[in-house]
Every structure is written in C-alpha cells, then in structure tokens.
Amino acid sequence: MDARKSNPAIEERKHSILTKGEQNQQLKCNTDSVAGCVSQRACVYCGARVVLNPITDAVHLVHGPIGCASYTWDIRGSLTSGADLFRFSFSTDLQEMDVIFGGEGKLTRAIDDLVEKYHPPLIFVYSTCIVGVIGDDLEAVCKAAAQKHGIEVIPVQSSGFIGSKSAGYKAACDALLRLIQVPQGEEIQKGNAINYLGEFNLAGELWIIKNYLQRVGIKLNVALTGDSSYKNLKKATKAYLNIVQCAGSMNYIASQMKELYDIPYLNISFIGIEDTSESIRKIARTFQDLEMMRRTEELIQAETAAILPQIAYYRSKLQGKKAAIYVGGGFKAISLIKQFGELGIDVVMVGTQTGRQEEYDTINNLVSKGTVIMDDTNPSELERFIMEKEADLLVGGVKERPLAYKMGIAFIDHNHDRKHPLSGYVGAVNFAREVYATVCSPVWKYREQGGEP
Amino acid sequence: MKKQASNYRNVSENPCNMCMPLGGILAFKGIEGSMTVLHGSQGCATYMRRTISEHYEEPVDVASSSLNEKGTVFGGEDNLKKALENVRLIYNPQIIGVLTTCLAETIGEDIGRITSRYLQGQEITGLPIINVPTPGYGGSHSEGYWLTVYRIVCFLAEKTAKHNKVNVIVPHISTADLREIKRLLAAMGIDYTLLPDYTDTLDAPYSKPYQKSPAGGTKIEEIRKMSGARATLEMGITIDDAQSAGKYLRDEFGVPLFRVPLPVGIENTDLFFSTLKEIANYGTESAGMKSSGTDLPEEIKKARGRLLDGMFDSHKHNFEGQAVIFGEPEQVYAVTKLCLENGIKPAIMATGSRTKKIEQILQQEFDKLSDFDSEYSILGDTDFSHILEQCKNRKINIAIGHSEGKILTERAEIPLVRFGFPVIDRVGGQRILSVGYEGSLRFLDRITNTLLENKYKNYRANMFALFYEAKVR
Ligand code: SF4
Numbered sequence: 001m002d003a004r005k006s007n008p009a010i011e012e013r014k015h016s017i018l019t020k021g022e023q024n025q026q027l028k029c030n031t032d033s034v035a036g037c038v039s040q041r042a043c044v045y046c047g048a049r050v051v052l053n054p055i056t057d058a059v060h061l062v063h064g065p066i067g068c069a070s071y072t073w074d075i076r077g078s079l080t081s082g083a084d085l086f087r088f089s090f091s092t093d094l095q096e097m098d099v100i101f102g103g104e105g106k107l108t109r110a111i112d113d114l115v116e117k118y119h120p121p122l123i124f125v126y127s128t129c130i131v132g133v134i135g136d137d138l139e140a141v142c143k144a145a146a147q148k149h150g151i152e153v154i155p156v157q158s159s160g161f162i163g164s165k166s167a168g169y170k171a172a173c174d175a176l177l178r179l180i181q182v183p184q185g186e187e188i189q190k191g192n193a194i195n196y197l198g199e200f201n202l203a204g205e206l207w208i209i210k211n212y213l214q215r216v217g218i219k220l221n222v223a224l225t226g227d228s229s230y231k232n233l234k235k236a237t238k239a240y241l242n243i244v245q246c247a248g249s250m251n252y253i254a255s256q257m258k259e260l261y262d263i264p265y266l267n268i269s270f271i272g273i274e275d276t277s278e279s280i281r282k283i284a285r286t287f288q289d290l291e292m293m294r295r296t297e298e299l300i301q302a303e304t305a306a307i308l309p310q311i312a313y314y315r316s317k318l319q320g321k322k323a324a325i326y327v328g329g330g331f332k333a334i335s336l337i338k339q340f341g342e343l344g345i346d347v348v349m350v351g352t353q354t355g356r357q358e359e360y361d362t363i364n365n366l367v368s369k370g371t372v373i374m375d376d377t378n379p380s381e382l383e384r385f386i387m388e389k390e391a392d393l394l395v396g397g398v399k400e401r402p403l404a405y406k407m408g409i410a411f412i413d414h415n416h417d418r419k420h421p422l423s424g425y426v427g428a429v430n431f432a433r434e435v436y437a438t439v440c441s442p443v444w445k446y447r448e449q450g451g452e453p
Numbered sequence: 454m455k456k457q458a459s460n461y462r463n464v465s466e467n468p469c470n471m472c473m474p475l476g477g478i479l480a481f482k483g484i485e486g487s488m489t490v491l492h493g494s495q496g497c498a499t500y501m502r503r504t505i506s507e508h509y510e511e512p513v514d515v516a517s518s519s520l521n522e523k524g525t526v527f528g529g530e531d532n533l534k535k536a537l538e539n540v541r542l543i544y545n546p547q548i549i550g551v552l553t554t555c556l557a558e559t560i561g562e563d564i565g566r567i568t569s570r571y572l573q574g575q576e577i578t579g580l581p582i583i584n585v586p587t588p589g590y591g592g593s594h595s596e597g598y599w600l601t602v603y604r605i606v607c608f609l610a611e612k613t614a615k616h617n618k619v620n621v622i623v624p625h626i627s628t629a630d631l632r633e634i635k636r637l638l639a640a641m642g643i644d645y646t647l648l649p650d651y652t653d654t655l656d657a658p659y660s661k662p663y664q665k666s667p668a669g670g671t672k673i674e675e676i677r678k679m680s681g682a683r684a685t686l687e688m689g690i691t692i693d694d695a696q697s698a699g700k701y702l703r704d705e706f707g708v709p710l711f712r713v714p715l716p717v718g719i720e721n722t723d724l725f726f727s728t729l730k731e732i733a734n735y736g737t738e739s740a741g742m743k744s745s746g747t748d749l750p751e752e753i754k755k756a757r758g759r760l761l762d763g764m765f766d767s768h769k770h771n772f773e774g775q776a777v778i779f780g781e782p783e784q785v786y787a788v789t790k791l792c793l794e795n796g797i798k799p800a801i802m803a804t805g806s807r808t809k810k811i812e813q814i815l816q817q818e819f820d821k822l823s824d825f826d827s828e829y830s831i832l833g834d835t836d837f838s839h840i841l842e843q844c845k846n847r848k849i850n851i852a853i854g855h856s857e858g859k860i861l862t863e864r865a866e867i868p869l870v871r872f873g874f875p876v877i878d879r880v881g882g883q884r885i886l887s888v889g890y891e892g893s894l895r896f897l898d899r900i901t902n903t904l905l906e907n908k909y910k911n912y913r914a915n916m917f918a919l920f921y922e923a924k925v926r
Contacts, residue, residue, distance in 0.1 A: 042495070065590035406657070
C-alpha cells in the first residue's frame with residue numbers, strides 16, 4: 001500500500017515537515033498546534049509542572065479541576081535524597097459552583113489546610129485552563145497566604161491555553177526567578193561551586209554527574225530542579241557558573257541569571273560518550289586550573305576505557321540500523337542523533353514537540369540527506385514516515401510506544417518516568433543496551449506474520 | 454459495627470479518579486469507525502491519550518481543537534470546525550464524538566450549533582456528530598463514560614421493527630472481561646448488541662499492515678436498532694437514571710430493562726445468568742418469538758462448580774483478609790460482593806466518583822447482613838489521602854483497585870491487587886479477567902495469593918517478635 005495515499009497531507013502542516021536536501025525553506029516551528037491533527041503535545045501547565053515538580057519539599061498545588069492534577073501525579077521519575085512531598089498530588093478540585101462563583105476562597109482554604117498538615121517551606125500554585133478564564137487573582141491569594149503563614153507561596157501562571165509546553169517552561173522559570181531573587185540591598189557572594197540547570201534527577205542522573213564533577217574537583221551548588229529543596233535553591237545566586245542541560249526549559253532562566261546576577265552559563269549535555277566528555281572538559285576549562293584539567297582527562301580516559309568494549313559490542317550488532325526520533329525538546333533530539341552515530345545507527349526521521357529554530361538548524365546539519373525533519377507531528381505522520389523510511393526503531397514517549405509496537409518495530413522510551421539513567425558514561429551503556437535489547441529482540445522475526453500461522 | 458466518614462475537603466490529595474472526558478473517549482472507542490475530538494486546549498487530549506495508552510498499550514488517537522488564547526476569548530468555533538475537517542481528512546470516520554473540556558464549557562461554547570453549522574456548510578450528510586458535555590469539573594471519568602453511552606444511544610436509536618436481539622450495555626471493564634461476556638452470551642445462544650464494544654479497538658491484534666483506525670466496535674446500524682430489541686441488560690446498578698441508556702430505551706421505545714451488577718463473584722454471576730434466562734422467556738408466548746437461551750450449558754455449570762470448589766479450598770486464607778477497595782463505582786460494588794462471599798472483610802470502600810448511588814447500594818448490602826461484625830467505611834468523592842488516613846489502625850492487609858493505589862503499598866505496606874483502570878505500572882491491565890465464574894475464580898486466586906504472599910513474607914518475623922522476644926522480656 002502506498003503510505004502517502006493512505007495519509008493525506010494536511011495543507012497547514014506542509015511547512016512543518018521537510019526532507020534534508022530536498023527543500024531549502026526553513027522549518028516552521030514554535031506555532032500553535034493545528035486543530036484536529038492529533039498533536040502529541042501537552043499544555044502550558046504540564047510544561048511548568050514537569051520543570052518544578054522535582055523540588056522535593058515544596059507543595060505543588062494545582063488550582064483547577066481534578067483531571068489536570070490526576071494526569072500529572074508523580075509524573076517524573078525524579079529521585080530525592082531528602083523530602084518526598086513532591087510525589088504527592090494536590091488539587092483544589094474545582095467544582096461547578098467554584099467555576100461560577102470563583103475559586104479564590106477555596107484556594108485560600110486549601111493553602112491553609114496544607115500548611116497546617118505538612119508545614120512546607122514553599123508552595124507553588126499552578127493555574128489551569130479554567131482559572132485563567134474565571135479570572136481568579138492568583139497573585140493576590142498567594143501574597144495574602146504568604147503573609148499569613150510566613151512562608152513563600154508562589155503562583156505559576158500556567159493556564160493551558162496561553163501557548164504550548166514551552167510557555168509552561170517560561171512560567172516555571174519565572175516562578176524560580178522569584179524564588180531565588182536576592183532581597184534588596186543584599187550583596188551577592190559568589191562561591192566556586194556551579195549550578196546545574198535543566199537536570200531533573202531522573203533515575204539518579206544528577207548524582208552520577210555530580211560524582212564526575214566531584215572527582216575532578218568541581219562542587220555542585222544546586223540543581224534546577226532535580227533533588228533540590230527550598231533551602232538550597234535559595235543559594236542559587238551564589239554560583240560561579242551555570243551549566244544548562246535541558247536548554248528548552250532553562251535557557252531563559254540562565255540568561256536572566258546572567259543579567260541579574262552576572263552568572264555566566266554554558267550549554268552542555270551529558271547524553272552520549274562524546275557529549276559527556278566534551279561537557280566535562282568545557283566546564284573544567286572555565287576554572288583555568290591545570291591540575292583540574294589533568295584530572296578531567298584522567299577521568300575521561302578511565303571512564304571511556306571502561307565502557308568502550310561494551311559499546312563496541314553493541315555497535316557491532318546495531319551497525320546500519322535506522323532510527324526515527326520523536327521527543328519533547330530539540331536539545332534531546334540533537335544528543336540522540338549523536339548518540340545513535342556512536343552506535344552506527346542512521347537517523348532517518350527526527351521531530352520534536354517544542355524545538356526551536358536554532359535547534360532545527362543544528363539537527364539539519366547533523367543528519368544525512370533524505371532525513372525527514374518535522375515539528376509538532378502526529379501519529380499519522382509518524383506512521384507514514386516510519387514506513388517510508390523503513391525505520392527499525394522509534395524513540396519517543398509513552399503515547400508513541402504502542403504505535404511503534406503496533407507497527408512491529410523497536411522502541412526506546414525517552415520519557416521522564418524512566419527507571420534507569422541515560423546520562424553520563426553509565427547512561428551511554430544503558431542506552432546502548434536498551435537499543436540492543438529492543439532492536440535485536442527475537443520477537444521481531446514474527447513481524448511479517450500477523451495472525452497467519 | 455459500621456462507620457461512615459464525611460468526605461468534604463478544600464483540597465484533594467492524591468486523586469482516586471480522572472476527569473469526565475476520559476470516560477467519554479473510552480465509550481467512543483467502542484463504536485465502529487469512530488473518532489473523538491476534544492474541544493478545548495491541547496493538553497487535555499494528550500494527557501488522556503497517554504493514560505489510556507499506558508493501560509491498554511494501544512495507540513489512542515484523539516483530536517483536540519487545540520484552543521489557544523484567541524479561541525478562548527473570541528470563541529472556538531473556527532478551531533472546532535477545522536478540527537472536524539482535519540479529522541475527516543485523516544481518519545475518514547463514520548461517526549465523530551465531540552467532547553467538551555473544562556475550558557470549552559466555561560467559555561460557554563454552543564457545540565450543537567457549531568457542529569450542525571459545520572455539517573451544513575460542508576454539505577455533509579450521513580455523518581453523525583454526537584456532542585457530549587463533559588467538563589472536567591462535572592464528574593469523574595466514570596460519569597463521563599455513562600453519560601457518553603447515554604448520549605450515543607439517544608442520538609442514534611430510532612424507531613424500528615421489533616427483533617430478537619438483546620441490548621447489553623456494559624460499564625468500563627477490561628477487554629478480557631468484555632470478551633468473556635461475549636463468550637458467555639454466545640454460549641447461552643443469545644443474539645445481542647453489545648455497547649460499547651472496544652474489545653478489538655483497545656486490544657487490537659497485531660496485524661500487517663498497521664491499521665490507523667482499528668477494526669471493531671459496535672456498528673452504528675446496530676445502535677440505531679437497539680430501540681427494537683427484545684430487552685436491555687444494563688450492567689450498571691450504580692448509574693444515575695439521568696445517564697442510563699437502558700432507561701432511555703425503556704421510556705422512549707418500551708424496551709424492557711433489566712439491570713444487573715457486573716457478574717463478578719458467585720451471586721452476581723448467578724444473577725447474570727438467571728436474568729438472561731428471564732429475558733429469554735420474557736413475553737415469548739405473547740409475541741410468538743422463539744425463546745433464546747434457556748438452560749445453562751454444561752461447560753458453564755462446570756465452571757460454576759469449579760468456582761465453588763476453589764472458594765472452599767481457599768476460604769480460610771480469605772478469612773484473614775481485611776480489604777480496602779477503590780475505583781469506579783460499578784467495580785467497587787462487584788469487588789465488595791466478591792469479598793463478602795468469601796469471608797474477606799471489606800473495611801473501606803472508596804470511589805472518586807460523585808454518584809451517591811454507590812454509597813446507598815453498598816449500605817443496603819451491609820444492612821442485609823445482620824451478623825456482619827466488622828467495622829467498615831464507605832467513601833464517595835474521595836481521594837487517597839483520605840483513604841490512607843482511614844487505613845490507619847485498621848489492620849488492613851489487602852488493597853484491590855487500580856495502579857494509583859500503589860501509594861497504599863508505599864506508605865502503609867498494604868499489598869495491592871491490581872484491578873480496574875488504570876493499571877499502568879504493570880503489563881496486561883487490559884488482560885485482567887474477573888467476570889463470569891471462571892473470571893471470578895481467577896480474580897479470587899490473585900487476591901488469596903496476595904494474602905498468602907504477605908503472610909509468608911512476614912510471619913517468621915512476626916512470630917519471633919510476638920513470642921520469642923516477648924518471652925525473654
Ligand atoms: S480537568 Fe479539565 S482542563 Fe484538566 S484535563 Fe480534565 S478536561 Fe482538561
């Protein structure tokens with residue numbers, strides 16, 4: 001069957017899809033999803049929630065109806081070394097009457113109850129779609145509650161319809177900026193430790209990187225927001241440098257911190273061997289310390305040597321396979337393309353939900369001719385290009401997984417509730433093993449059969 | 454002794470339910486060639502698709518009108534029309550369900566007007582578009598499910614000649630359960646219309662090539678003719694009358710209505726079969742129809758015997774059970790009955806749904822038991838923080854319900870038997886079987902074995918602490 005015929009192209013989506021080497025125009029991105037196209041995107045609230053959620057001792061209170069809170073309960077596999085209040089789901093559970101008469105009173109009472117029960121140092125109040133429409137004054141309610149209880153209560157302006165997930169990232173960054181701001185008149189004392197931005201401690205990834213840095217003599221001040229707490233976030237301004245992993249969510253706050261607190265930032269990535277090594281080097285270099293550079297090279301040497309045989313083994317099994325990528329951010333897509341390169345796998349299709357123009361340019365430079373690049377795609381486009389390009393493997397999130405399996409191809413979960421780390425050298429091995437486990441599983445040999453014995 | 458707890462709260466902590474449109478999506482998945490559009494902002498559709506996908510391990514395509522700020526302020530008519538147009542282009546559906554979200558309801562969208570204008574404008578005939586008002590704050594996903602089934606029947610059913618089929622309306626259960634119900638109906642020789650029927654759409658076999666719209670589901674033609682059926686068997690004793698498709702068919706078309714609970718456990722399954730027999734004989738002489746399905750087939754009788762045999766074998770183990778049961782109302786009722794029949798004490802029965810009916814029905818069930826001497830609570834419109842609180846100091850040793858109940862294991866070490874929706878931290882949520890005699894026995898075995906596992910895991914330490922250490926002291 002001709003894949004193109006069974007999937008009529010939607011006119012409005014034409015400029016969001018391009019094939020490298022075939023068209024010269026720029027990819028259209030950062031726009032609203034086209035109605036009816038079954039976008040895989042989440043909303044503003046979700047973007048804000050995933051960024052702030054790892055803050056371990058905060059109450060994350062969703063001001064809205066129950067669904068929004070229900071679907072995002074314990075949404076990330078972020079680990080904690082301290083409090084675990086962040087794993088709870090709190091909602092004002094708005095009802096019809098609240099929608100008609102306003103939900104401010106209920107929100108105030110909800111905060112009162114939570115303070116009494118959990119004594120949190122910090123509360124985030126997220127606004128959802130209808131809160132934006134009924135016009136509750138979140139700012140005022142939070143301010144009054146903060147005064148009453150003597151803790152920080154920070155509103156997160158994340159009404160679902162005001163943009164896409166990236167608008168949610170910005171809302172989260174704004175909330176974080178309020179949190180870390182230095183009281184007027186106070187001097188900022190710079191330490192020699194660094195902040196790690198856009199790292200959420202999925203499956204302990206923060207701890208892995210922290211350990212590498214420690215071994216070369218670099219101290220971590222605080223991560224935004226993996227395994228962070230109210231107290232150590234308050235020290236965020238005291239860093240010497242910000243390193244930024246998830247650029248999509250944190251570039252904004254990094255540039256703000258540069259402007260406000262004169263903290264420079266570096267974009268880094270600990271996904272894949274090449275990026276991990278290069279990133280540690282880049283960070284160490286900023287300290288201009290020869291001894292540190294020596295230790296860095298030593299660490300890279302030792303860690304790489306330890307894993308190379310395994311990587312080589314997996315590479316020998318995977319060489320020549322073809323991968324399709326559909327992930328949330330452009331940053332992750334870029335790292336994945338490189339990582340697949342390390343395994344001898346060619347990327348034939350790559351898309352993101354919230355990629356930015358520069359990221360798509362980088363992607364375009366990295367992939368080979370004929371690769372399809374697309375923004376905010378949907379199941380029918382995914383299906384079409386997976387078939388056309390004969391991909392052996394799809395990388396994506398939970399919603400994409402059943403599609404891949406239904407098509408009888410391998411799949412890698414690159415979503416945020418994963419149970420094994422994909423960062424650093426250990427992550428590189430985990431990734432290679434996972435790709436091997438799925439691509440080389442014996443089950444695919446039955447792929448051609450369907451129900452025919 | 455009994456106890457009832459009040460459930461009013463300012464803040465919901467750790468929800469026990471999801472929101473209304475999710476149930477609507479599930480119901481539409483059971484209609485052949487259907488596609489669903491959620492009118493509202495993009496996120497709602499994505500969350501719900503993710504949740505359903507995780508449970509059923511199926512691609513679940515649901516469109517959104519992707520309302521943005523402009524649509525929210527000036528009305529979402531253009532967005533919804535465009536969504537309908539694109540859905541038709543990509544999926545070529547035979548029927549479209551439009552479900553509203555919080556946002557669309559709050560800004561007061563007149564969906565009926567928009568969709569009929571759309572159909573007129575495009576000169577489309579013969580494509581039913583069914584609107585269901587499902588604001589997230591209007592109820593839980595189980596209310597959304599029933600309301601959608603109701604609206605589908607109201608929209609489609611039309612006056613037809615009498616025929617011999619039986620309408621079977623089912624609550625949201627696993628696809629394994631649905632399949633088992635179909636098998637039992639066939640074994641009884643009953644000709645039926647099952648609504649909704651998502652056995653194949655939410656549990657599709659692997660096939661090549663990939664099917665964007667999986668085959669299966671109740672045929673629209675069949676739904677139209679539900680009005681002429683011999684009777685309706687509605688598996689839902691917790692449904693509010695206003696959302697009962699069975700009641701609608703009775704009131705509008707005079708189709709006799711038989712309401713039964715989910716056939717889980719011996720009594721409810723007996724009731725299921727006796728009702729089928731009653732339906733088979735109902736009005737046969739007067740109408741001159743031939744009676745369908747009279748006596749229980751041998752295989753089903755044997756299965757009943759095996760269930761009894763299994764119940765006797767494990768009754769002592771079950772006697773030690775103190776259960777917390779939670780989930781959608783219909784299922785909470787069914788599980789409670791199963792527990793009561795087997796000597797497992799239902800200590801807490803909880804649902805996030807807001808229907809008052811489940812509380813009344815359960816209460817009646819306990820009132821019937823004059824010698825029930827254990828403490829119990831019935832919680833409606835509740836959350837897990839409340840359930841957890843109730844579990845304290847109650848010696849509860851088993852939880853039966855969906856995956857989110859894992860919090861009870863994490864925080865109170867109560868082992869969880871996964872059942873209902875969603876089951877997202879284990880594989881095979883869609884394959885959990887619990888209806889009919891065979892299904893009940895399998896389900897009971899899982900419960901008993903969980904009790905045993907817990908007992909064996911702890912008994913050495915418990916006995917040591919209880920007797921050895923006590924003696925030396
Ligand atoms: S509660 Fe309302 S806004 Fe939230 S997901 Fe459900 S329908 Fe959407």
